[in-house]
Amino acid sequence: MLSQAWILIMATIYATQMCLIVESLSDAHKIKSLPGQPHVSFQQFAGYITIDEKEKRALFYYFVEAETHPTSKPLVLWLNGGPGCSSLGAGAFSEHGPFKPRGDVLVKNYYSWNQEANVLYLESPAGVGFSYSANKSFYALVNDKITAQDNLVFLKHWFDKFPEYKNRDFFITGESYAGHYVPQLAHLIIQSKVKFNLKGIAIGNPLLEFNTDFNGRAEYLWSHGLISDATFEAFTYVCNYSQIRRQIPTGSLTPVCSGVSDQVSREIGDFIDGYDVTLDVCLSSLDSQSKVLNQLKDSKKVDVCVQEETFKYLNRKDVQKALNGQLVGVTKWTFCSAVLHYDMQNLEIPTVPILGSLVKSGVRVLVYSGDQDSVIPFTGTRTLVNGLAKEMGLNTTVPYRAWFEGKQVGGWIQAYGDFLSFATIRGASHEAPFSQPERSLVLFNTFLRGKPLPEATSSTVPTKLSNNPINNI
Known part of the structure; x- marks a missing residue:
């Protein structure tokens, strides 16, 4: 029989060895400094997590610790859409990461989400960005089920690499x-009953239900003066946008729908960004994460050509080396995958019922919309969330009201029960943190904390606007 003292000594040695192994694994992915970045005090990590040894399939991630007190702040996973577009290029370097490319250098993003959390950006599925599959047959047909399963495997392995985050609010x-x-x-x-401390999800301008989301586009464009009355009628009753979206992937666009689509495009013109109808565009902008749904260009408000800058930056060899990334089976990093063939039938799978299931499980669900997006307009999203609340019998706990960022209206909010809410971000595009970074950060912060969004105070509203505008003609 081994003595208890000997067992304790051996256990201590084993634990120390395991700690050294874990530390060496994370240290191997630690970024010393990205080319051209300003000095920061927080740590950054990037690299690959192999999710299928046999197929040699690996997903690339970029992880930034919180600017201050990272040990006490939650962990947030960010996923961009597409399907098949990069969270590194869009989320991290164009929206709410710590830096944004400008020429040959990186500039600090003063509204970075890592002010409030430790943020993990994942390029998923394989074939997106730096993520890859050595077996190229994987790219032939990828779907939502495969993506979810691979993302779960990634998280399991990532938590093994960063065990200090296993019990963190997620x-x-x-x-x-x-x-x-x-x-x-x-x-x-x-469903998998893995021991992640999942607290909530937040999704912006999300595709939730094919018909409602896409068919809201006609009224949105018409109400913002981008199409005529006649075109609105045709776009609503002759051939709607969901019909067009179904026909395009199969190359079966009917002459009638083709005519309506051309009519809409002709009236909108080439210099309006469907993902932010009120803002100017970058005339040399690259395709964005939203190419599958529509063309997205950027606004002067922040950096009109931030995606072009990001594309150039992430294709620098010194940047790829610093990120521990590599190009496998492709000649350049791109915002949206050119090799991945996604099952576009998956777009028609409604995810609203899943939101209901999450709410029943006690997971907080925030659905938010930049209100300048015409491709997935807030009107359809709001209708879907409101319908879900009614179906679940949830009482309105926060009546529809304005919320504030500083002294200005940041958007509107409505909450149902304890776990479901819908918010708009005023003046924001499809990529809300890009065009309204400060307001998006306020929304993000309050969501993580489970706090109500700021309301107006007596000192907030100017005297001239204190009367009800409905009564003023």
């Missing part, structure tokens, strides 16, 4: 087609 966030990725992954986590 949130999954994303936008656009992440309206599929995020709830499906969260649901799989619950």
Whole structure:
């Protein structure tokens, strides 16, 4: 029989060795400094997690610790949509990461989400960005089920690499087609009974239900003066946008629908960004994460050509080396995959029921919309969330009201029960943190904390606007 003292000594040695192994694994992915970045005090990591040894399939991640007190702040996973577009290029370097490319250097993003959390950006599925599969047959047909399963395997392995985050409050966030990725992954986590401390999900301008989301486009374009009355009628009753979206992938666009589509495009013109109808565009902008749904260009408000800058930056060899990334089977890093063939039938899988299931499981669900997006307009999203609340018998706990960022209206909010809410971000595009970074950060912060969004105070509203505008003609 071994003595208790000897067992304790051996256990201590084993634990020390395991700690050294874990530390060496994370240290191997630690970024010393990205080319051209300003000095920062927080740590950054990037590299690959192999999710299938046999097929040599690996997903690339970029992880930034919180700027301050990282040990006490939650972990947030961010997923961009597409399907098949990069969270590194869009989420991290164009929206809410710590830096944004500008020429040959990186500049600090003063509204970075790592002010409030430790943020993990994942390029998923394999074939997106730096993520890859050595077996190229994987790219032939990827779907939501495969993506969710691979993302779960990634998380399991990532937590093994960073065990200090295993018990941390965990949130999954994303936008656009992440309206599929995020709830499906969260649901799989619950089904799999893995020991992740999942607290909530937040999805921006998400694709939730094919017909409602896409058919809201006609009224939105018409109400913003981008199409005529006649075109609105045709776009609503002759051939709607969901019909067009179904026909395009199969090359079966009918002459009638082709005519309506051309009519809409002709009236909108080439210099309006469907993902932010009120802002100017970058005339040389690259395709964005939203190419599958529509063309996305950027606004002067922040950096009109931030995606072009990001494309150049991430294709620098010194940057790829610093990120521990590599190009496998492709000649350049791109925002949206040119090799991945996604099952576009998955776009028609409604994810609203999954949101309901998450709410029943006690997972907080925030659905938010930049209100300048015409491709997945907030009107359809709001209708879907409101319908879900009614179906579940949830009482309105926060009546529809304005919320504030500083002294200005940041958007509107409505909450149902304790776990479901819908918010708009005023003046924001499809990629809300890009065009309204400060307001998006306020929304993000309050969501993580489970706090109500700020309300107006007596000192907030100017005297001239204190009267009800409905009574003023």
